Amino acid sequence: MVVQLRICVPGELSAVTVQTCRDQQGVAEVMVAKGAAVVPPGHVLEVLIAREAVEELLEKLEILKIRDAGSIAMTTPEFVLSKKADQAERSAPGDGADAVIWDDVTRQTGEDSRLTWNFLAFLVLATQLAGIGIVTDSPIAIVGAMAVGPEFGPLAALAVSLATRQWKLGRRAAVALGVGFPVAMVLAALTAWLSVPLGLFPRDALDKGSAVEFIYHPGPYSLIVAVLAGIAGMLSIIGRRSAALIGVFISVTTVPAAGYVAVALVLGEYQKAAGSALQLLLNLVGIVAAALAVLLFYRVVARRVPDGVARRLQRQRSGARR
The missing domain is CATH 1.20.1080 (Glycerol uptake facilitator protein)
Structure with missing residues (x-):
């Protein structure tokens, strides 16, 4: 089972957000529409990801304070034909039916x-x-x-x-x-x-x-x-x-x-x-x-985001802000 995340971020955080999504295990696709967001102004990312990997990615995005600067929306596609999506599901640990997305x-x-x-x-x-x-x-x-x-x-x-x-x-x-x-x-x-x-x-x-x-x-x-x-x-x-x-x-x-x-x-x-x-x-x-x-x-x-990863994301966010 895969889900689709739509992430709206300001321009200064787009690079670190894209990299975080690309590095996340279980991600099949990442699409960026630069300048697509008008209110607030910024970029729009669409991420196709295995359901069992969603919670870990959301935790990383929480560290980047994405919900404060923009927004995250989640939908479940009715039908997806994609070898990359199948590979993403196999690579993500666990099973989508057992995954807890706390939000x-x-x-x-x-x-x-x-x-x-x-x-x-x-x-x-x-x-x-x-x-x-x-x-x-x-x-x-x-x-x-x-x-x-x-x-x-x-x-x-x-x-x-x-x-x-x-x-x-x-x-x-x-x-x-x-x-x-x-x-x-x-x-x-x-x-x-x-x-x-x-x-x-x-x-x-x-x-x-x-x-x-x-x-x-x-x-x-x-x-x-x-x-x-x-x-x-x-x-x-x-x-x-x-x-x-x-x-x-x-x-x-x-x-x-x-x-x-x-x-x-x-x-x-x-x-x-x-x-x-x-x-x-x-x-x-x-x-x-x-x-x-x-x-x-x-x-x-549940598997949590390691402290080292959290500190790295915080440093990247601070650098992007500067």
Whole structure:
């Protein structure tokens, strides 16, 4: 798998940037369009590079302060026919599917961790679906609620913030979860409270829900499933395999547990509400802990830019500035 980087740099840094890209293992092509950048003025480089070599090149470009002076954009071509690209992939260590591009992971999780109206709407809708599935004893509605729930984004962002110490990202994710779940649960409770006098479901509805008993009966497998889901979810983000996230969504009972707490409190089933709350807590903690473990593993085994290379790049950048 190869990716394409578009790098905008001021003229005084173009030579050292081009040389850095040419020297990078796993680079197939480097193209320079002099004076192509107008705002800010400078040159534009296009680099075709094996995905597993991207992180190391980005670290070198970070040393050159390229993002301060210009910009770096990454895209993934749908189709590339090139012997040099094939050779670049073979020469780069590792495999593209296992490569972690930290800026990309941060961007993906950051986009999904904000408390937006869209996030809140999906969480409210998912919790409402869960409430309907609970009172009607419908596993299909419960699965639908799992698939609609957007909570994995902020949970993944929490793991990324802990692994990379980006506390702003963590605070944003915590706010999304800390506001989103209470709002969704209050609205689900209000819906349940209005539904009982309307005769939509009886007050003893929870006594007949044998198909959804697993929600308020947390056990060892609740935590195990959450851990496995957290691992699978973070691996899917790292490898950009969005299809795998659907399986993650419908394997954990975060949203159903939140919905059960709301309905059970309205119907006076406080013991079941407590069990559901514990289920929710186990899922949240298990997902974040497992996702964090995956990121820490990748950070330990990742290859870093040697200190000698970093010092050389800094000297070259200082010389280019002068």
